Amino acid sequence: MSLSKKSFIPVALLAIVAAGCGEERTTSQEAGTPPQADQSDCQPLETRQPSDPSQKPTFPEQTRACAVKSDVNLNVQVLTKGLAKPWAVEPLPNGDLLVTEKPGRLRIVSASGQVGKPITGVPKVDARGQGGLLDVALSPNFASDRTIYWSFTEPRKGGNATSVARGVLSQDQSRLDQVRVIFQAMPTYDGTMHYGSRISFDKEGMLLVTLGERSDLKIRPQAQHMDSHMGKIVRITPDGKAPNDNPFVGQKGALPEIWTVGHRNVQAAAVDGEGWLWVVEMGPKGGDELNLIEKGKNYGWPLVTFGTEYSGSPVPNAVTTREGFVDPVYYWDPVIAPSGAQFYSGDAFPEWRGNLFVGGMKETRLVRLVIENGRVTGEEHLLADRGQRIRDVKQGPDGALYVVTDQENGELWKITPQR
Numbered sequence: 001m002s003l004s005k006k007s008f009i010p011v012a013l014l015a016i017v018a019a020g021c022g023e024e025r026t027t028s029q030e031a032g033t034p035p036q037a038d039q040s041d042c043q044p045l046e047t048r049q050p051s052d053p054s055q056k057p058t059f060p061e062q063t064r065a066c067a068v069k070s071d072v073n074l075n076v077q078v079l080t081k082g083l084a085k086p087w088a089v090e091p092l093p094n095g096d097l098l099v100t101e102k103p104g105r106l107r108i109v110s111a112s113g114q115v116g117k118p119i120t121g122v123p124k125v126d127a128r129g130q131g132g133l134l135d136v137a138l139s140p141n142f143a144s145d146r147t148i149y150w151s152f153t154e155p156r157k158g159g160n161a162t163s164v165a166r167g168v169l170s171q172d173q174s175r176l177d178q179v180r181v182i183f184q185a186m187p188t189y190d191g192t193m194h195y196g197s198r199i200s201f202d203k204e205g206m207l208l209v210t211l212g213e214r215s216d217l218k219i220r221p222q223a224q225h226m227d228s229h230m231g232k233i234v235r236i237t238p239d240g241k242a243p244n245d246n247p248f249v250g251q252k253g254a255l256p257e258i259w260t261v262g263h264r265n266v267q268a269a270a271v272d273g274e275g276w277l278w279v280v281e282m283g284p285k286g287g288d289e290l291n292l293i294e295k296g297k298n299y300g301w302p303l304v305t306f307g308t309e310y311s312g313s314p315v316p317n318a319v320t321t322r323e324g325f326v327d328p329v330y331y332w333d334p335v336i337a338p339s340g341a342q343f344y345s346g347d348a349f350p351e352w353r354g355n356l357f358v359g360g361m362k363e364t365r366l367v368r369l370v371i372e373n374g375r376v377t378g379e380e381h382l383l384a385d386r387g388q389r390i391r392d393v394k395q396g397p398d399g400a401l402y403v404v405t406d407q408e409n410g411e412l413w414k415i416t417p418q419r
Helices: 011-019 220-224
Strands: 074-083 086-091 097-101 105-109 133-138 147-156 159-169 176-184 199-201 207-210 232-236 258-261 266-271 277-281 288-292 330-332 338-343 356-360 365-372 375-382 390-395 401-405 410-417
Touching: 074 097, 074 105, 086 390, 086 401, 086 410, 097 133, 097 410, 105 133, 133 199, 147 176, 147 199, 159 207, 176 232, 199 266, 207 266, 266 356, 277 338, 338 401, 365 390
Parallel strands: 086 133, 266 338, 338 390
Antiparallel strands: 074 410, 086 097, 097 105, 133 147, 147 159, 159 176, 199 207, 207 232, 232 258, 266 277, 277 288, 288 330, 338 356, 356 365, 356 390, 365 375, 390 401, 401 410
């Protein structure tokens, strides 16, 4: 079984398939989650004209979810305004926050908003275009090993590509020691777009890294090529090697790090409470996608997609659904330009537990999705009045949401309930 085009399998059943074990699991309703919302009173949040009105969803709940509204007022504290194009925020156990700045600096911002000096030891980045110092993530064992991982655009002979490095944060939080690059996406390409670059950890402690297809028409088809990392999600060990249980290990002509195929530019990724990776992918005009990631599957780009080129022309030779490719769980048309994602599990907002939050850059808002039984049943747009491009969102150990905004004088926000 697979979540292929023309089909859908609930999350609980997908877990049995992807885990490769015979252990039975209950459905979300049996586990006590509310049943899917009654659609009879649904008022879609999105009412604007789609980019291509001839394109229709593959199933009814795939786009334009019901509008929902939070019964909570938000307190938005601007911790600092002094960040240069921040790309990622990662809360530390002590309440401080690691922040990457696209030009190549990694800083710590204290819980009170004091911005520290750049942490030394970060390798040089290629910050042209969409490149630079990108995501950062703590080791699952950070409390004992103080190891962090980050993705960056690595300058190379003939161009650049996404790389992942690791290092040990010193006790005084001023430098990185034992720094080494553990993964280099190939091939090197002389371009400035679509690096992907979100880092997540699975249940086994392996790194899942999203990689863009570099945008240009001549390299874009490599999203479907098994001898290229472009347009893939890769799964690697903490040392950067390919785990033996990766789906394409031993397959002739396939890179062993590949986990899934056919992605355009994933800049938002989050693991849910059951350990499943969901990604929110920057698509073409009218084709941003929410995808549930299954081992070894093909997500279609550039052969299968909603939307059009940004010029308005059709994506060459593409269709919206096709057997053997995974349908998106949800898509946006018009797009939100997603970057950064977080499943909420804290105590500060109990009504939001299990919801997925996604940063919106084009639409300058924080998107909240209600997901029930593997479908999006509600959507809310928050903080739109602030008019800021939201680049990343993370939950802190205090249950607050932390957001960085995408601008030259970027801001870091702490979001708590106003009780």
